[in-house]
Structure formats: C-alpha cells, structure tokens
Amino acid sequence: MAEHASRALAFERVLLYAVLLFLALLFLLPVYVMVVNSFKPLDEIRGGDLMSLPGTWTIAPWLSAWSTAQIGVQPTGLRPYFLNSFLLVVPAVAISTLIGALNGYILTQFRFRGAALLFAAMLFSVFIPFQIVLIPMAKTLGVLGLAGTVKGLVFVNVVYGIGFTTLFFRNYYAAFPYELVRSARMDGAGFFGVLLRILLPNSAPIIIVTVIWQFTNIWNEFLFGASFSDFSSFPLTVALNNLVNSSTGIKEYNVHFAGAFIAAVPTLVVYVLSGKYFVRGLMAGSVKG
C-alpha cells in the first residue's frame, strides 16, 4: 500500500518536472535563437536553420551592433543610445522612487482631508494609456523647453511613474508600524527626519521592488522615447527600432539579434542581482517580520 502510494507520488513528480522543463525550454527558446544567431555570419542565417549552432563563431555582429551599425542615417551603432538610456533611466528611477516614498509617507502618516481622494486620483494615473497623454505632454514639454532632450524624457517618465511608485510606497507604509513613527516624532525627528531616518532605512524590500519595476519599464519604454526625443536623445529602444528598420538593402539579422540582446542585458542584470528581493518584496506584509 505504502509502496503503491510512493510510486504514484514518484510518477507525479516526474510528470511535474517534465512539464516544468518543457515550459522552461519554451520560454528560453527565443533567447537561444537570439544568442546563437547573433554569433553566426549572415550567410549561415540565410542558409535557413535558425535553430542550429553557429558553424563558424563570430563576434562581428556584436561589435557592429555596438559601434558601427547604421542607426537611422548615422553609422554609430547602439553605443551612444545605450548611454542615453542610462542618462534617462538613472535619474528617472531615482526621482520617481523618492517622490513615491514621499507621497506614500504623506498619504499614510498624516490624516488630512481628501487623502483618500488624492490617492485615488494618483492611482487613476496608473490606468491611463500612454497614448492619451502624448499630445498634452508634447505641449507641456514645449512650454518647459524640454522637447527633444533626455531631460524631457526623464520628466515624462517621472510623471508617469509617480502613480506606480506612490501606490507601492503608500501600501507599504500603510502597514508600517504607526508606533515607530509616533515614537520618532516624540524623540524629536521632524518631517524629513522621520522619512529619512525611520521610514526609508526600513523600506529596503519596497525600494527594491520599485527600482526594478521602474528600471524595467523606463528602460523598455518605447512610445515616449519615439515621440519626445530627437536624433541626439533617442533612448536605446528607439535606436534598436531604427537599427532594425534602417533600409541599407540587406537585413543583417545577426546584428539585429545582437542589438536586441544588448538592449535586454541591463534589465536581465537587474533581475539576476535583485530577483530574490523582488519576490520577497512582493510578499512583504503578508507575514509578520
């Protein structure tokens, strides 16, 4: 009886792993295709088999994608746009996260009239599709003199990100022990003292979640980048699109694959480094501790 049960259990195990393995392969397949083809000479890809390993390995497509490929009309490769994306992402993530923390602090620790309404309004911004704000935002950037600059993109992404970051921090701080804040106030901490010395140092999980979320979204964001930037300020996503769509006659698939992978590397790095915190952060508050 016991043996029978354990055998059934073993079979279930095998089935479970088989399914998981199959799904993992399914997810990894596009990555595999991208990587192997980015190391092939173009002839081999034209030859037909996307799945096979490269016959002759070459890093030329990567070098080309990085520094010499035709982006629009310039043969600059992705490098300057990679830099643009960094100059965009770092301040946009930092500013939107800090504003989110500040908003969350104010919305939860100060009971003021209309707090719930204000939060609902900010939450609403999360559900507004990007396209709706394009024209008003273009107008705003024009008035601010930020049109076509990386700073302008930082502004747009910060504004658009505040809804999310506020949501994250507000919910985290709503569950934050109120007595800690009261105690800090009695001990003499002021408005920013409480935020900087008590709330933020105890917010690691939600800061990590917010940073990953914002980093991934802004790094991968295309529509605002395409709409509000010019040749000098394209983020990487737009440059990648231009790389793929540059009509110089032949489609260099191997370069495209390499370029796409270059564009994906930073978000992968962020996930690998902090993925466990991400999961932990999403669970934060569900259990004590």
Added chain:
Amino acid sequence: MAALDLVNIQKSFGTTQILHDISIGIADGEFLVLVGPSGCGKSTLMNVIAGLEEPTAGSVRLDGQDITALPPAERNVSMVFQSYALYPNMTVARNIEFPLRMHKVDKALRAERVRSVAKLLQIEHLLERKPRQLSGGQRQRVAIGRALAREPRLYLFDEPLSNLDAQLRLDMRTEIKKLHQRLGATILYVTHDQIEAMTLATRIAVMKGGVVQQFGTPYEVYNRPANTFVAGFMGSPRMNLMPARLAGSDGALALTIGGDAHVGQRIELPPETGGLSGYNGREVIAGIRAEAVSLVRDGAAVGPKQRAIEARVVVIEPTGADTLAVLDLGGHEFTARLEPDTALKPGQEARFLVDVAKLVCFDPQTQQLIA
C-alpha cells in the same frame, strides 16, 4: 521631573466625543495610572499629553507651563510604547541615543548617557545588537532605556507590559516600580489591567466612556469606589454588589439582602452611617469586598464591626493562597475570600462574618457611592 496638570481636557473626532472635560493633577514624582476598559479614552488622553493629538478644548500644563500647543519633540516627554517601537534599522545603542541625536546633544555626552542607562537597566551586553535579536523582555528594557536617556520631565507608558508573557510581566512590573522609586520620576501609565494599576500607582484615575470615574489613591479606589463601575472594575475578584433594603431607625439602620427579612440576611450597620440615613426605607446597592467576608470559627468572638450572616455555598474555588467561595445569600450570589484550608462543601449552609467597616452602599439610580 515635573508636576502635571490636565485642565478641562476635551477631545472629539467629528461628532464623537472621546474625552469629556477631564481635569486631573499630579505632583512631581507621582505615579499616575490611567486604567479602564478598552475604548475608555485612556490612550487618547495619553496622546494628548504626548502632543501626538491636539485636544479639542482644555490645556495640558507641566510645572505650570502650558504645553498644549507645543509639538511633541519640544515637550521633553518620553514615551514607552506597547509594541516597544524600537527602530529596527538601529542597534540598541543607536536606539537609546536616538532622541539625544535628534536634540543635537554632543557625542561624548551621548555615549556617556547610553553607558549609564545601559548599566542601570543591565543591558550593557546588548548594545551592539539589533532589536530583532532581542527577547521581549530585553526589548522592553531597551524601550525604557531610550525613554530614560533624554532625562525627560515626564514619562508616559502606554500599556508597556501587555506584550509580555505572564511571568515576565510580573518581573517587569516590579522593575518599573523599582525604577520609579530610584528615579523619583513623574510617570503616567496607561493600562487596562487593574492589578497593574493597583500595584504601581500612587494615584489611579479610573476611566470609562471618556469620563474619569474616580481619581484617588489605590486605597481609596479599592476601598471606597466612587460608583458601581469602579467597584466592579477594580479588584479581583470584583466587589460583590447586591440589591438591599435599608430599614430601621436613625442610629440603628440595617440592610436586608434578598426578599424576606430572614434574620440571617440582615446586616445591622454601625451607628455613624453618614449619608445613608437619608435612604431609610429605600433600596440601595450594597458593596462588599470578598475579603470582608470570613467564616465563623467555633469559639471565636464576633468583633464589634462584624455581623453574622447565613449563606449556602455554591462553588469552592481554591487558588492556593486562599480559597474563593461563591455563596448564595437570599438568592444573590457573592464571593468570599476564605482561608485556604477551609472544609466547606458545595451545598452546605454556613455562617459567615461580614466586616461592616468595609461595607459600602451605592444609590441604585445614580450608581454613585453614598458617602
């Protein structure tokens, strides 16, 4: 250290009035306990004193200085919270010096203060630990240490022992009392536990529904409760409250408990009855503490303040130190605290002595003590 005066404090949230015209004053070095059931407004009152909530009306004075409008940080008042509220990102030493850092006390003095507080509370070996590495009792000590470090004028304790297990709670209670005696600090302490209130306080304010029911020494509150609520709330077991009829002539009044005037349920009162004479011929509520009732011993003389009654034993509850007997007196149950070795059995009829010096009466309409 300072004297604290609350003058006509009122607090409302919208249309709900939480505190009704509260006026209490304590002298420097007193230990005031606010006690009452949950929702009685005691924590709100503490928050008003701490400056965390603003009163709707009235003022808070510390040594005569009106501090009602001061922000909490400028009142020089320290608070120990129920959850300890230790900052999880800081070590014990950092926690203790936090209020000093916030008040820009210089580094050498801070270190000195942390050292002396840690020594006083015997937590020197814990200074480099984080709060999560401490046990409940240790956290409690650190929380008290943080309150001490500032050398405040007033200490506030908000149910500080509620999160501790039973044994530790007793130990910490003694610790807090020792600390009070050593520092001579003015302390305001909130609890729902009437035993904590009795053991710690030099003065107790019993609250219910946002109103101070009685403000007095533990002795007064216990022995002469201002109304039936206080009588029922303070003490364990609670004071026995029974409807009784007062009859007789002036100077020779007697209470009859239960319906008929059976002789065993009649308690003659001493001649000096004060306000009771006005209740001749009327119903009152008689209040008798469990320890004011004792078993008649063979051959022992009945004292001048003692009256014999006859009652039937309903339940015997030995507690070790003494035995509680639930008795039936004319259809009303009441509890007596008897010797631990009592041989009484349930169902048995027996004679008991009531100490009339410890008997109090309440007005059945107003529920107030008849003085």
